[in-house]
């Protein structure tokens with residue numbers, strides 16, 4: 001079968017894996033894929049129980065993708081999805097529980113650029129002309145690894161089974177269906193990459209836990225972790241491992257995108273950059289997905305979203321002080 005990505009695969013060095021040079025092949029995720037179920041209708045309404053209030057309410061539709069409300073007038077999403085033509089950010093009834101609310105994007109923001117790119121990352125902040133009634137707190141700490149996460153995206157549900165002999169290894173991933181879906185996982189690692197720090201999570205064969213990975217269409221969605229009783233935005237969905245193939249033959253169009261909880265027995269890479277074979281061992285070799293790490297850019301993000309005092313206001317404060325002084329002087333002179 002022949003699978004095409006809607007974006008160019010990316011390659012980054014990951015220096016955090018000891019002495020071994022490691023090239024990660026990223027497929028920018030342009031769906032939440034669930035281990036437990038292939039039903040595309042599952043996990044499409046607000047999470048409850050353990051995952052209640054975990055960020056679903058702060059998601060909004062930005063073009064074909066998602067963004068997360070992070071300030072009274074700001075939302076954050078991924079750069080690599082580009083500027084979506086709609087010029088709007090929509091808090092749908094699915095997200096807010098009431099009715100669709102359409103916000104308009106301030107195209108004059110940041111001196112006419114229309115957005116702020118966080119340098120050296122895949123993060124992009126937009127401003128709306130109206131105001132949100134609530135927004136996500138952003139994570140500024142360093143304790144992501146080991147945290148339970150919830151992530152959101154609009155990619156497609158999982159496709160056909162990927163097997164080797166009698167053994168299931170995962171599922172093909174399909175094109176984006178545009179439906180917002182949520183899933184859970186655990187932050188397993190942090191990588192330094194050409195697009196800044198990335199949070200990584202392994203797609204494990206863990207039934208009954210809403211275990212999820214990402215696929216095409218999930219980019220820009222928020223990834224939340226819980227600290228105490230509060231969920232914080234800790235990442236923005238970026239990429240997933242791939243491509244995969246059963247051979248390393250160039251040009252036979254046999255490569256495919258897949259959500260594999262065990263990539264053992266498959267090649268990973270691309271015709272352009274070469275293929276790496278993963279031996280099929282008894283232990284699963286899970287694939288990972290990646291999200292841009294918010295905490296590494298939190299200072300810059302907070303500078304963008306925190307309102308600065310109006311210069312006019314400062315001048316007025318100064319003037320009133322002058323006026324007060326003058327009055328006192330006058331009072332002194334006149335003896336009052």
Ligand SMILES: [Ca+2]
Pocket residue numbers: 185186201202203204211
């Ligand atoms: Ca996992």
Ligand SMILES: [Ca+2]
Pocket residue numbers: 245247248249250251252253254255
């Ligand atoms: Ca091939």
Ligand SMILES: [Ca+2]
Pocket residue numbers: 262264280281282283284285
């Ligand atoms: Ca295996």
